[in-house]
Amino acid sequence: METTRTLDLVVAGRPVPTPCDEVGAGPEALLLPALSTISSRAEMRDLAGALGDDHRCLVPDWPGFGDRPRGRLPLSPATLHAFLDALLAAAPGPYALGIAAGHAAGYLVAAARRHPGTFARLVLVAPTWRGPLPTAMGPERQGLFTAIRRAVEAPLLGDALYGLNIRPSVIGRMMRAHVYADPGRVTEAVIAGKHAVTCQPGARFGTAAFVTGGLDPVGTRDAFLDLFGPSLPPIRVLRPEHAPGRSGAEMDALVGSGRVAGVSVPGALSPHEEYPEAVAAAIRAAV
Template identity: 70%
Template structure:
């Protein structure tokens, strides 16, 4: 069987008053689908390729990188929620669809749902894969320590010292440990080749800024579970939530709260925080079956 090969195009967007060249992969034939990667230290559109290939027989998939993330030179923009909302507005102006599917992984979930409310009729259906809304440090350490998170972010953003701190925390052994702990469910899937690919993403110039913002909660689209659930109102199309079975305990609890809200349809799939990458066929099957 021939493996579909993506075609890469660049959208010249303007976000927060700055030019943001946005590389996108286009793959497949059929109804339009927008696939948004998760936000993380190893975030890149390439993580969505396995799912895009699994959907390529029925959908023409568009896979963009987020500003400040990806395996390429990154435009410097204010790394804050307003920028990411504005980015999706610019993206949808340049590539308006309409889309049969809007698919978002992890932290992209809240941004996609908000964009769907701002752009009625753009999406027929939303699919949220292992959705999260709270960054790693606030999730692990609690809101009481939030004043420290800003200090940590500023330290990582500092010249010289910040780069040293960043590189110490994105070495190949650290990436492998992180992926085995909560990104992939099966440690056998965390191969040296996978780690090398993820490490390449983190080595992009300016990579520490996106990581610092995400890890400290600076890119959280909302500030509470209640605010996250409130995104799912009458103004959004039908939502399918794919709850990964091996998600970390605290992130899984937020997924369960959303699934129990009565505002979405929920299905369980294998995987941890990146099931679209690790179990792409199962993820695609769940999307087609819903």
């Protein structure tokens, strides 16, 4: 059974009504979708359904993201940390399981450190910490990234620049390149759903922040690894077999640090969406 409720949160001094899907029954689980141009809580729906026999899953949208109109917030790591604090105050659990995909990983781990005892265990699905432009071009181009973000956020010019990059053909090409492992799964229906997410009012602000590295929870690999320590609950990383090289190298470094357990799953950067049953099986195997 799936229902949707809205949590009336306050973040950075502003009201942030947050829709949350609730799926299944049993011990509570919090599922955090990735941060990306095409991300929304809907990407977690099939995984929540696959886990619903064992857990009552709560799946929120991040502020600035999702398949609904988005209010303007000062999008930054501090805002997203504050969002999770507000979410956990409104829905405190405790959670038998916390799951985070992509860029949500660092934020979930930091929240688990700030809220000891809230999560019995964590699962990070294809965890990332560095946005697309810093990953592709290197951190030394930060001035360029800032300029790009300001341009996309600007009236008129920003709408035009954003519109060029959310055409269905562009979304399909991006998904086939690194989001899904099997190009055949990137159907016209999937692309249409993702395009609808990108067309929500205010969507360009979350995209501009994420793509330029403005929502990176840390600035270096060492800082990312330092998020993981002995005070945390057990953590398992699900490493997709076909993750892009640079992102996969960061996942391998995390698993190689010995601070988490790692397991291989099919897929690329969105295995929870492309192969939800396999990801659910990997999560259950960790019990």
